[in-house]
Amino acid sequence: MKQGLGSLRLPLAASLLLIAAPLFADNAPAAPTAPFITTVDKISAGDTAWMLASTALVLMMTIPGLALFYAGMVRKKNVLATALQSFVITCLVTVLWVVIGYSLAFTPGSTPWVGGFSRVLLSGMLFDKNAGTISVSHVAPTIPESVLVMFQMTFAIITPALITGAFAERMKFGAMVAFMTLWSVLVYAPVAHWLWEPSGWLAAMGDQDFAGGTVVHINAGAAGIVCAFMLGKRTGYGREPFVPFNLAFTMIGASLLWVGWFGFNAGSATAADGRAGEAMLVTQLATATASLTWMMVEWMLKMRVSLLGACSGAVAGLVAITPASGFVDQFGALAIGAAAGIGCYWGATGLKKLLGADDSLDVFGIHGIGGMIGAILTGVFSRKAICGADASLLTQTIGAFSTLAYSATMSFLILLVVKYTIGLRVEPEQEYAGLDLSLHGEQIP
Numbered sequence: 001m002k003q004g005l006g007s008l009r010l011p012l013a014a015s016l017l018l019i020a021a022p023l024f025a026d027n028a029p030a031a032p033t034a035p036f037i038t039t040v041d042k043i044s045a046g047d048t049a050w051m052l053a054s055t056a057l058v059l060m061m062t063i064p065g066l067a068l069f070y071a072g073m074v075r076k077k078n079v080l081a082t083a084l085q086s087f088v089i090t091c092l093v094t095v096l097w098v099v100i101g102y103s104l105a106f107t108p109g110s111t112p113w114v115g116g117f118s119r120v121l122l123s124g125m126l127f128d129k130n131a132g133t134i135s136v137s138h139v140a141p142t143i144p145e146s147v148l149v150m151f152q153m154t155f156a157i158i159t160p161a162l163i164t165g166a167f168a169e170r171m172k173f174g175a176m177v178a179f180m181t182l183w184s185v186l187v188y189a190p191v192a193h194w195l196w197e198p199s200g201w202l203a204a205m206g207d208q209d210f211a212g213g214t215v216v217h218i219n220a221g222a223a224g225i226v227c228a229f230m231l232g233k234r235t236g237y238g239r240e241p242f243v244p245f246n247l248a249f250t251m252i253g254a255s256l257l258w259v260g261w262f263g264f265n266a267g268s269a270t271a272a273d274g275r276a277g278e279a280m281l282v283t284q285l286a287t288a289t290a291s292l293t294w295m296m297v298e299w300m301l302k303m304r305v306s307l308l309g310a311c312s313g314a315v316a317g318l319v320a321i322t323p324a325s326g327f328v329d330q331f332g333a334l335a336i337g338a339a340a341g342i343g344c345y346w347g348a349t350g351l352k353k354l355l356g357a358d359d360s361l362d363v364f365g366i367h368g369i370g371g372m373i374g375a376i377l378t379g380v381f382s383r384k385a386i387c388g389a390d391a392s393l394l395t396q397t398i399g400a401f402s403t404l405a406y407s408a409t410m411s412f413l414i415l416l417v418v419k420y421t422i423g424l425r426v427e428p429e430q431e432y433a434g435l436d437l438s439l440h441g442e443q444i445p
Contacts, residue, residue, distance in 0.1 A: 032138040033198065034108050035124065035145055040132050044142040046272045051140075051147050054267025058154035061260035062161050063090050069253025069315075070165050073308070073361050076245045077434020078169045080442050085164040089180055090157050096184050097153045098122055104189035105197065106137060106152065112201035114190045122149065139197065140270040151267060152192075159188050159216045165361030166224030167231045170431055173439050175422045182414045183223060187407055191219050195399065207399035208382055208391050210279065211268035213323025213374040214403050221368020222407035225359055230415045231425050233358035235432065245444075247307050254311035258287060261318045265325040278386060279325040283318065286337035290317025293341025309345075312366060316344035319370030324378040327391065332381030336374055343373045368404070375400040 067086035071079045093101070103119035110116065118124060125145050126135040135145040160180045167176075194200040195209045202209075209215055234242070244250070265283045269276035294313025295305045320340035321333060328336070347365030359365060375396050382391035418424060425431075430438035437443045 032141070035106075035119065035135055035137045037126060037133050037135050038141070040134050042142070043134060043136070043144060044271070047142045047270065048144065048147060050272035050276065051143050051151055051267060051270060054263035055147065055151045055154055057260045057263025058151070058158070058267065059090075059260075061257050061264065062086055062154070062158045065253050065256030065260055066158065066161050067253070068249045069257060069311075070168065070361055072246045072249030072251075072253060073244045074168050075242055075434070076444055077436055079245050079436065079444055081173075081435035081440055082164070082168055084440065085176060086161045088177065089161045089164070092177065092180060093157045093160060093184055094153060096181065097149070097156050100185060101156055101189045102149050102152065104185070105156075105192035106139065106148070108197065108199040109193070112199055112204060113194070115193045115197060125149070142271060148270070151270075152196075155212055155216060155264075156184060156188055156192070159212075159220050160184055160223075162216070162220040162363060162367055163224045163227060166359045166363040167227045168360035169435065170231055170234050170425055171227075172423060172426055173435075175418050175424050178418050178422055179227075179414055182417070183411065186414065187223065187410045188215075188219065191215050191403055191406065194403075202395075202399045202402070205395050205398070206389060206392060207395050208327055208378050208387065208389075209323045209375065209399065210326035210378075211265045211322045213319070213371045213378070214399055217319045217322065217367040217371030218375065218400055218403045219371075219407045221364045221366075221371055222404045223411040224363030225355070225357060225368060226408050226411040227415065228357040228359040228364070230412070230419070234360065235428060237358045244308070247311075251307055251311055254314055258314055258318065261287070261322075265322060269326060275326055275386070278329070282328055282330060282333035283321050283325050285330055286321035286333040286340070287314050287317035289334055289337025290314065290320065290341040290344070293338050294345050297342060297345045312344070312348065312362070313341050316340040316366050316370045319344075319367055320374035320377070323371070323374045324381060327378055327382040327387040329381075329383055329386065332377075332383070335381060336377050339373050339377060340370050344370045372400050372404070 063086055067083040071083040074082045099121055103117055104115045107115040107118050124135065126133060127144065127146065137145050137148045140148045160183055192215050194202040195207055195215050197203060261283055262280050266276040266280040269279060291310050291313035294309055294316065298309045299305055317337045317340050320336050324332060324336055344366045347369035348362040352359060352362065352365050379391045379393035379396035384390055415424065426435065426438065
């Protein structure tokens with residue numbers, strides 16, 4: 001009889017646990033849906049160290065990376081003006097991000113289209129050494145919120161800086177500043193919210209954009225092609241040679257972009273973990289594959305390989321792997337890199353001729369097309385074992401084309417406002433003399 005009673009204890013205990021489980025589940029704290037205050041012991045030193053390093057790497061992508069990349073491709077009389085645009089945008093967006101951009105992008109709002117105002121001027125962000133408390137974001141709870149603000153600020157900086165390549169050598173400086181101010185607030189911040197804040201409408205649909213293929217590259221590419229159409233072609237475009245000032249600058253800039261992109265993609269894991277390592281690996285592999293593919297296409301069509309082509313192919317691979325970097329394995333990286341090399345070569349040549357716009361430094365051909373290739377192919381090659389969720393080709397396509405349409409439409413409207421208030425394009429004599437001297441009173445001897 002004792003033995004019989006003993007044998008009942010285990011089933012009885014299991015039954016009681018099953019009955020009690022829902023009670024414990026109901027009392028379990030819900031996952032945070034907004035930035036919150038925690039204690040400093042909850043912060044991961046390893047994650048924080050990696051994110052600090054990643055932030056510096058991504059900032060390096062704009063200054064000096066993108067500044068050199070673009071400056072090397074324009075004519076000598078516009079080198080300083082082109083580099084200055086990246087530098088000024090870095091300063092401008094830094095202030096805008098702290099004042100309003102971060103709040104609109106990374107806090108939950110009353111709608112799925114844009115965030116709220118709870119972090120205007122970073123109100124509520126906290127670090128209290130004496131009390132041992134600190135604020136963290138619900139999207140990255142193991143690092144200080146201040147680190148996330150800085151990391152995402154570097155993305156907000158490089159996105160409008162990319163657009164400048166589309167209107168190189170012909171836009172008024174004041175018009176550029178006005179356009180980038182409005183665009184950063186009205187276009188970049190809402191799109192970042194759509195995909196990177198859990199309450200955003202594309203995030204809720206399951207759209208996968210690990211590091212900005214849609215938020216950064218499709219967004220910038222769409223704005224770039226609209227700028228190219230609105231400003232018109234450079235004087236002499238298609239009739240006279242536009243000799244790049246120094247392609248060695250472009251190669252140095254591309255190399256800085258490549259190295260900095262490890263912070264861009266692997267840093268988007270917001271942790272020093274296996275996913276960051278996987279993102280770094282596939283970034284390197286896709287970039288090399290795209291550059292080799294571009295060179296191969298160039299050799300087949302022109303019987304030569306160029307430094308500009310090799311650099312352009314590398315950037316195309318970096319762009320295309322960006323949305324997929326935290327979701328795909330090495331096989332996906334090879335496929336996406338090869339597709340980007342072919343697709344972006346066409347984007348910078350055949351499609352450019354077809355559209356007839358003077359997209360000076362191929363912003364749409366590389367960033368727009370590369371971003372579309374990467375975003376859509378994420379839906380094909382994403383692995384649930386890596387990302388923890390199933391990808392949908394339909395959802396990826398909706399996200400890509402929705403962003404393309406929104407960015408293009410809003411960019412057109414903002415440019416109209418700037419056109420009829422400040423004016424968009426420099427005077428013909430200023431363009432002829434070069435923007436370095438005519439706008440900034442400086443020149444390369």
